[in-house]
Amino acid sequence: MISCRNCLATLAILQRLKVFKLPSTVAVIPANTFKTIHVNGNGSGYMNFSSSKPNCRATSVKSRDQNDTTGKICEEEGELPEEEIEEIHGDYLPNFPSEASEETETVLEGVPTIVEMPKEKMKKQRQVVSKMGSEIKTSKPKAKSAEKKMCNQNSIEESQAAAVELEKKKEIAFRFSLKSYLTMCMQQNMVYKAMILLRNYHAEKKYFKSSLVYDAVLREASSRCSWKLIKEVVQMMEQGGIPFSLDSFAACFICLGRRSEKEIGLEALAENLLDKMDFCGLNVEDIFQSCKFTGNHRELAAKGIRLAMPNFQPGFPSVPLTYTTPLLAALNEMTVESEVTSNIEGLLKEENLTQLAAEQLKSEMSGVVFIKSITNSSSVDNQAISDMEKLELEWLEVIREAIVRDLSMCKAQFESTRRKTLHIYPFLAILSASDYVRLLTQEVQMLSGTSDLFSPSMHIFCRNLGLKVMREARIQRKKENGQLEKFQHLYNRYCQWYLHPTKNGKLFNPRQMWQQLLVQFQNEGSDLDYEEIFWPHSVVQSVGQFLYNIILSNLKIADHTSEGAKLSPAFYIVFRTKGVKAIREIKPHPQLVKLYDEIRKKKLSFDASLLPMVSPPLPWHTHRQGGYLVTDVSLVRLPPYASQQRLRLENTPAQQLYPALDALNALGTIPWQINGAILDLAIKIFNSNGSKELDIPQPPSALSPPTPVTGDGSIKAKAFKERTAYKRRKAEMYSLWCDTLYRLSLANHFRDKIFWLPHNMDFRGRVYPCSPHLTHLSHDMARSLLYFAHGKQLGAEGFNWLKLHVINLTGTKKREPVSERLRYAEEILPEILDSADNPLTGRKWWVKSDEPWQTLAACMEVAAALRCPEGPAAYVCHLPIHQDGSCNGLQHYAALGRDQVGAESVNLAPAERPQDVYSNVATLVERERAKDAANDVEIAQLLAGQISRKVIKQTVMTTVYGVTRYGARLQIAKQLKELPGLSPEQVNIGASYLADKTFQSLQEMFTSAKEIQDWFTESAKLISTVAGENVEWITPVGLPVVQPYNKNPYDETSRPNVMKQRNAFPPNFIHSLDSSHMMLTALHCQRKGITFASIHDCFWTHPCTVNEMNKICRQQFVSLHSQPILEDLSKFMVSQFASRASDIAEDESPKGLARHRLNQILREVPRRGVFDLRLVLESVYFFS
Template identity: 40%
Template sequence: MSALRWTRGAAGLGRALSSSGRRRPTSEEGTLSGLCSSRRSSAASPREQDAQKEWGHAELLEVLEARVRQLQAESRSKVKGKKVQMDRPAKGRSSRWSQKLEAEKEMKRKRQEFLDMQQKQTYTLHTEPRIWSRKDLADCLQPSKKGAARSSEEEEQRLARALQAALPKLGSCTPASAKAVVVEPNTLFLQQKFLAFFECCACTSNMALAHHVLITQHSKCDKQPLLTLDMYNTVMLGWARQGAFKELVYVFVMLKDAGLSPDLCSYAAALQCMGRRDQDVHIIRRCLKEMVEAGFQPQQLFTDLDLAGDERAALLRAVRKAEPAFSLPPQAPDPVNTSTLLKEIYAKKGPKSYPKLHLPLETLRDLFDEQLRVELSPYVCIPSVEKAPVMTKEVTEARKTLKTLREQWERELLRVLQQTKATTACQAHEGQPTLYPFLCLLSEEEFVSMLMQVLQVLPAQGEPLLHLAHDLGLRVLNRHMVKQKQVTNHVQKLGQQYSEYLRLLASDTQVETPCLPREYWESLGPLEAPLQQPWSLAVLLHLGKQLAELLVQAVQMPRSLATPQGSSRLIPVLYHVYSFRSYRQIGILKPHPAFTQLLETAAEPTLIFETTEVPMLCPPLPWTSPHAGAYLLSSTKLMRAMEGTTQHQHLLKRCAPAQLHGALDALTQLGNCAWRVNGRLLDLVLQIFRDKGCTHLGVPPPRSEAPRPAQQQLPPGSSPLQKAELRKELARCLKAAREMHSLRIESLYRLSLAQHLRNRVFWLPHNMDFRGRTYPCPPYFNHLGSDLARALLEFAEGRPLGPQGLDWLKIHLVNMTGLRKCDSLSMRLAFADEIMEEILDSADNPLTGRKWWMEADEPWQTLACCMEVARAVRSPDPTAYVSHLPIHQDGSCNGLQHYAALGRDSAGAASVNLTPSDLPQDVYREVAAQVEEFRQEDAKEGLRVAQVLKGFITRKVVKQTVMTVVYGVTRYGGRLQIEKRLREISDFPQEFVWEASHYLVRLVFKSLQEMFSSTRAIQHWLTESANLISHAGWPVEWVTPLGIPIIQPYHREAKIQVKGGIQSLTFTSSVDISQKPNTLKQKNGFPPNFIHSLDSSHMMLTALYCYRRGLTFVSVHDCFWTHAADIPVMNEVCREQFVRLHSQPILEDLAKFLEKRFCSASSTRSLKPSERVLVAKLQETLRSLPETGTFDLQQVMRSTYFFS
């Protein structure tokens, strides 16, 4: 795992305090609810709603007046500091600083007066639309003449005429979906901002404000193109939930006036509203008739839309009122996955031995309750494993000062937040989509608590405002989504269904028919959860930047903390500064050094994590769809991607449900593996961690151990060359210190989590990337980490070793040392017996003995295995010893294995152990030998660099390049890899590194081309296909053998700017589907991504078939783990599934899919002539598949070292 930045994630060295601010003023709720109300909408009766409707004017005024009274009554608290006598400026001398201070005070006073004046103003919320066309519609909506009262019946008739006049003309408009227009990035941002604004208004019962802003923007000719059908639908749906028919009709009329055509969601909103109001049957029939004429059937309302229970009921009432004989469409039969590769997995018959957890039902239910409490909390506090400081007077005073400051900051943050809400509410009433509804999604206390948490984790060197804003926006979104589930009774229903689901997993219960977790969960019935569309990256940044500015504005401390002689005047804790990163100038929020020093002195013993950054305390929810699975309440994407990437979600949504069953079930199986911490190993690591660490063992030392320059400054008269050398030395030491600090914090997080979970059972939910490769969701403590991270983890459920388990333990130990890679398994086993004395000494005296384990390639995993072997051999019966240690089986250069199988390349297959052999074949050693032959030839001809490299071409020098060339590494990247290896050789003349790396990378590529000719042919075919596809204007797509749809998210960069505030944020996005594809990345990425999709398919197949046979199975990509006793079974399944996978016509199927997707008449209809030429060439390329060899795949079944 790469080193984590100190600033990212959820942890910090401070305690987050709960806020103590006052509750904000509440208001009564009507159809047009108050602007400060955060409650959800209610389905009040029409008469109650009509009685309550005053369009929010009085209510808004009441709220703003209450805010003014609060500000007037609130006294600003200050931290008491020691007064220091300050010298006054000399008479007759002007103090520019005092003048500046007075000017700032005057500006602040005027600004407050302006805000107070704004708050006292009364704003008018527009309700009736301003129509730009269709006079007949405008006449229908014309209000009565002044003084003429209109009865409720007349009002209903007027609205009915308006709707009936609108419906036929709406059907004649151009459908919005037909407007395939490329949207400019900043226009797209504005549209995303509008849509998110309307959605938040609906969530916070601010429909009056949403309606007002929609009308205001609709009435502006230059703004109408920004309003999309989704925006009108969102507002209509919000009114429909409240049964507000008049307002819905107004939005319907505006939709038509904008030249848009309603979709199924539009009709559903209208019918739902009618169902809630018991609307006249003639209007309902008219609406249904127009819907059918537009191409939608009533049955689609209940099959094609995601509806909540009350929405579905209201819709059904309306439809049945118009058509009493209407019946809901029959429930579709359970979809069945028809993939040949998964036929046995989903077969109803056949032997099944699905494993169960080792815990009883009641224990699992208690664990569920505990995990639920964790996810309902905004964060998790965990004790730090850093060595506790001595509680001196200085430490005590620092903690006391921090406590006092935090109490002040919470009050001030609450005040500034309330002021910002009032300001943004006023701006929203001018018709602008402000952040007001976003600031109503959570309580004010929750916002304050969140900001206080973020303040504690800011690094001393500062955090880029862009990163901080993104983090804050994402936190708000995640907490909002959890709260939505709380207010919809989802949590209670989840508890009931999960309790029943545990009967499938618990050790002391049985179900009638054994089945997969997903199948059992679905059999318990649908669990409705409120669907929340994720906000775009630009919206997240806009909200996050506003919250970051609140921190800058509100958080201050006495000047006396910064300078001993300072006054009690308050100074900012955070400063906004600019710094250069590479060639870019970026804005940074940097804490005051005095505040950083205060935190370091206090050394508070707590770390703070987001709930999704901590392993789960109960089994994860089974994955049942792209948006349902993993954590209980926290939303997790099935397919992880960069923020703002949407194409993956669209592809998954279009998939037939059964098509994804293989991936869903494999991810569920991986997440259901229960883990525990290796406590004895953790104690050793903590001992080293607290004692200045050990770089050799992967335990980073503290920053105090960072290298320092021999001298901080040069004597007077030093030469420019000496000064330049000192600057280089200082830069090198600074870089080393920052890297050490980053690694130290990464280890601190991991070890603190391990200590927190000691003696606990926990689970790691999984998801996948866009290629199908799987990853655990918790980022800091998982089995995909370093040697140390893997060694700390054990299976929570143990298995007896059985007759062969001890042998596999010993072989695994030798594999971890890296000493006998070219030996047979029997030779490795004999070697383990030879060094048994060293193994036992390492287990008994790891830090005081001969320390043999420290010289291994993977020292911590070697030590963990030494301890397991020692316990096993000393047990009365080793075959009965219950082992918890995961045993690994690694693929032999797995990417080349897939290429060799695709091309049926006999020579390549032999090099990567696809064929049986007495000894393992080492492709890296073979490449090194081939390169050495080339070098000798060049040296004989007098090539200087070839002569210099004599004796330096080793397996280690070429390994990384050989391993990654199959995944698309270029010659440039390969040269850098070789250069790094050469610099690690102390005897190699460093002046030849650059020339030698260029020379060697050319020979490595030449060797691979000769050894794996079919591999290069397939790579070239994939690259050429991707090149033609992307030049024609499409990103490359394909479907894996398991049915996972894949699209490469490489597009040309688009710049988007979030303006205003302390700094305008400009970010570039390469995942915007409205931009043209990045041809270079598309063609270079296709071969490695395609191979990754194949290795993930092989892993998933192995996981599913191992699960069917009762095995515990996890993986780290092409490294498969299980219990020692089950290694023979896993090896058998692994080979079977590789043969079955590559027995499919993979390249033929890929070519057919690409031709159908990109060369069909429907795909090429809108292309330019030049692009049609490219498509014709693509079709020719796709039909010219690379030639294949004669390798027999069945040989893999007999290959001992295929995975070993």
């Protein structure tokens, strides 16, 4: 019987992580001590790295002893990650079932006393949900007989195909998990454990059809010069018929190269290896063209080969630098030197940039950056800060003791077992106890600052902490093998080039320059693109769970609300409802929240991967490497389980991705600065309790609580609703207030500094800055804080564009020509100058603008230009000028379909004044309404004089996103409710009527575009139902796209979600086109030396280069849509999803007919209209 409380704690943690089984003699852990404990269905306590479902998706189990009162055992709701897709750093492969299909059960022990959802309430909720489910099932109509027949005929075939596909994915996932595990074991000198596991799994001969796992062991064995170990692994591969890879032979030659040249028989071994390579059809030269090396392994491999080939000299791989897409063929020509400029010319010196690079690397390696808060220092409670600092010192020692204790127990259990299982300890052992203490201390500080009312789920917290551990482990590995030192040397060389891109006479873009540096130094030390081991998602999650249990089980705080100030857990697990689900969240103790609120008034902490960079981003040069210096950031933002697009990226030729990578680099290399005048004003208003008028959030204290009431049940029910609404509004205000606090504090931190915004993209290719807080991709005030660090003189046209920008931001002259806007700017010039000089005490003209903060920033630039001693043309301006697409989604549809009327309405054709598609649609709707009114249609008569641009604008705007008639009706009803004289019933009838008329009008204007949208929809429906696949395509710039929508979003082996696949394909494809257009524009602007930034279909540049940017923008749109986009899409979908004609020629079954239909639809490219695309080149208002 184990009686030590600490030992019980550790054993419970180990069982929680599936690495230890509690003996039957161990008592249940007392309540309020530990959290959730996961065990496998067979009673084992080991990690199942490749479970088909996340561990948290568990079924409940009953108490082992219904009379047991020593602990609490209750059911846990199935917990899944949040619906929204979080920013994920690092790459994953899916979590599929391993060789053992084990049920995962969950016992919830020791739920803290402060739980927002009692067990009884959760039980009632489940009963309600269950009842709802049964009602829904009974109300479903019976399937048609034809559908039943089709199902019966094809169910066996579909099941067999699904089982084969599932088995393939399971095999890939398990090999990936085992490779990671064996590599960790070998790196931590756990060779014996690794070999036991490899021998056991090899004996089954089930999952080993490639050399991937064996190569991982061979690689580490070669580092130890263990020929005996290599010989054993090679024999396993030969006995199992496993094909040898270049990596297999490279490891063998490295080991031979490490041996003493005096040893007898080395030459014969080398000759045998060369013979084996010949037998396998492999060339020894290819080892040095395809394999990656660390340290001196490249030279050792060559030395081993020279034992049999004394004159052998290894070659080096050549790296292609140019594009393969015809859209960018012109950029393959050598850059003209006069067009290349430095983005920070005259702003920084070489020694300054080197120092900033070291600062950026240091902050990324530490993981956390502390900055000063902008809140009023006079309101800080110094005693509370002192108490918090004292508490953190106490916790530091508690965490250290807990880490040492739990890691020791985990190690002892790992060493004591010989079972064929994967264990968490090799992944934990890579860092020292001091590393974990630092990480957990940072995590506690972050947790203390979470909202008392809301936090991300426990699942997300564990995942993010596991990712931090993986990041630390990978950085440590880079230090050990020399990659980090070499990286610093090459990055400093890159920064020198960034400062002086024409200095050496070699003119490259950032990606090409970095590739040149890699080639130049590839024979020195480690390869920087050496394949790094990514931990499986289940490992990341389990590591986070292990560490979070230390926080939850050991950190205490004095609870002064009770008598005697007893110690209570500093953090609790609570359940909060989201729809019909109960999600586990972490809630800090109220006393801790109060203490940290005072800390936040003094300083804030941020993850370094969420901040701008103080040195230029690492150029994206592969799909794995780019952005931050050593922090992992994904090229494409995807949820953990969406591995299909990751695999597509892995298998895509490098050159095909160059356009997307270079576009991200072009945006990321633009340096930014803070607009100090706007920042000072925003901070002043923020610290003065905010402003509703200026959209500066007020603190939650500004919200008056509801008045307490007493009375009967109806009054109490009303008061309860008011309190609930008050709590919800208070939480919203707190979230907005914190967001603005972080943004303004970060802006203040970067004041007078130059910084960069690394970018990545979503699965469609739309780009986003990696920093979520300080970025131009945000609301009005956030955008006004940023301007280009490198300024340019306004020149002859720049001042007019600056004045036009002011007018465009107000939104008052959208349908007026440029000449009228300039005239109006001159007319209101006194108001512009008054706004610039007296923003808070003057007439406040800027406050009435659609975008007030950006308008104010532009007013200040106009005033400064007018007061420039040399005149406005000589004024050096840093303010970006915006050029927006005119309903850009419809512009792409009109170009695809060549619709004449539609193209004219969205400014694809030149005109004297800008066209407004919303007004044009409203005119057509009014025409149809008038006809119906003349025919005595009652609702048409009631709506006389009510149809305006505003009523139908949202519906027209969201047409490109596939809005349904139901959605359109809701949008229009919202506008009609604001109009006088209409009853609720008339609003609903009128909304349905206008929704139909709006769709009819759009179809009249965009006839071909409507057919294209219908083709997209029907194709996606058939692909996801008949072919049973997710819809995918390749963008015109070469980016592979896969829609990650499955019925079970956390298991991509499940069938596609047909509804989502069908509805999302049209808007997603159009978004992939607008991102392609932006990328082409960015690359051509970069070649011309034009500063370029974008927010999707809003392009930014200096005032003096607006005309040139607009010209490039129009040229690239025409170039893009001159490609056979729809024909290429049809060919790709046919190659991916269509059946061979010979396979279905005589198949008259329902499934065969469906496959015929799929083949037919995919080939039916919609017809086009007669619009001349070249007219776009002359359209001034295309982007304006």
